[in-house]
Amino acid sequence: MRISPLAIAQPPHFSAHFANTSAHGLRLKNPAQDQLWHDTEFFSPSSFFHQLLEQLKQLPPGTPIYSMACSTGEEPLSLAMILVSQFGREAASKYKITAVDIGKQAIEQAKSGVVTVNHTERRNADAALAGSSTGDNTLMSFLEPLTRRDYRPALRPRINNVTSETLQLQPWFANLVSQMVTFSVGDVRQVLSNNPIDSSKPCVFLFRNAWHYLPDKDRTTLLQQLKQQMAPGSIIGIGHLEHERSGEYATRERVSTAELIERAGFTPMSKKNATLFQKK
Numbered sequence: 094m095r096i097s098p099l100a101i102a103q104p105p106h107f108s109a110h111f112a113n114t115s116a117h118g119l120r121l122k123n124p125a126q127d128q129l130w131h132d133t134e135f136f137s138p139s140s141f142f143h144q145l146l147e148q149l150k151q152l153p154p155g156t157p158i159y160s161m162a163c164s165t166g167e168e169p170l171s172l173a174m175i176l177v178s179q180f181g182r183e184a185a186s187k188y189k190i191t192a193v194d195i196g197k198q199a200i201e202q203a204k205s206g207v208v209t210v211n212h213t214e215r216r217n218a219d220a221a222l223a224g225s226s227t228g229d230n231t232l233m234s235f236l237e238p239l240t241r242r243d244y245r246p247a248l249r250p251r252i253n254n255v256t257s258e259t260l261q262l263q264p265w266f267a268n269l270v271s272q273m274v275t276f277s278v279g280d281v282r283q284v285l286s287n288n289p290i291d292s293s294k295p296c297v298f299l300f301r302n303a304w305h306y307l308p309d310k311d312r313t314t315l316l317q318q319l320k321q322q323m324a325p326g327s328i329i330g331i332g333h334l335e336h337e338r339s340g341e342y343a344t345r346e347r348v349s350t351a352e353l354i355e356r357a358g359f360t361p362m363s364k365k366n367a368t369l370f371q372k373k
């Protein structure tokens with residue numbers, strides 16, 4: 094089951110968000126609305142974060158990171174945790190994570206510092222953080238039980254029917270996050286036109302499990318921008334949904350996103366179902 098953005102137990106069907114247009118497939122009916130699926134989890138999957146950390150270690154310290162379609166913030170927060178675990182608290186003054194999502198409510202929640210966590214997320218996080226150079230980090234060394242009184246129901250009160258725990262960032266970590274992560278509402282299709290990437294150094298551009306929201310021509314335009322703007326050595330990260338070749342996520346894609354990324358000159362960093370691609 095997917096999580097409804099508005100805490101409705103049963104989300105509307107996928108097709109409710111799309112108008113069937115032409116041979117080009119489905120077009121997002123109203124991308125500005127908040128009726129998008131904001132499913133996301135901490136360290137999901139932990140193998141992705143392991144692999145990404147290995148790449149970040151090879152890239153210059155302070156490599157800029159884009160977390161597009163960041164939803165309620167679990168991806169940029171996972172990155173912040175892994176960077177702090179690996180490089181210590183000084184990571185906050187080096188690394189900048191630009192986190193953007195089209196959903197206003199999702200970004201509001203991300204900014205609140207209140208999160209919901211289930212067992213899988215804890216397990217994944219602990220696995221991803223275990224190998225850190227600074228020792229025995231776990232998810233709970235960054236989070237603590239919620240004490241705020243102004244808490245309003247989260248966008249993710251339940252995950253896969255499992256009641257999740259409501260937590261908040263520990264104050265020291267919230268302070269680092271405020272230095273490292275900038276959350277804003279935006280459309281990935283405009284972000285790089287309005288604020289081009291600094292082409293003088295490599296960067297990491299994550300846009301995971303959201304390419305299916307873009308019509309084909311927008312996927313192509315975004316990839317052209319990335320090809321032009323990203324310096325050699327830069328990395329694009331995608332999600333598992335970008336490899337779905339059947340079912341609702343694949344219906345509008347004649348060419349997979351992974352294939353388009355390769356065609357744009359990025360090399361897959363693993364043999365099968367790569368989720369990281371590097372510009373040579």
Ligand SMILES: C[S@@+](CC[C@H](N)C(=O)[O-])C[C@H]1O[C@@H](n2cnc3c(N)ncnc32)[C@H](O)[C@@H]1O
Pocket residue numbers: 124129130131132133134161162163164165168193194195196199279280281282300301302303306332
């Ligand atoms: C399934 S969630 C993926 C969240 C996260 N990237 C992950 O993989 O865990 C999809 C997210 O994409 C966002 N989204 C959809 N179209 C977008 C666009 N054009 N620009 C920015 N965000 C978008 C939605 O609001 C939603 O939060």
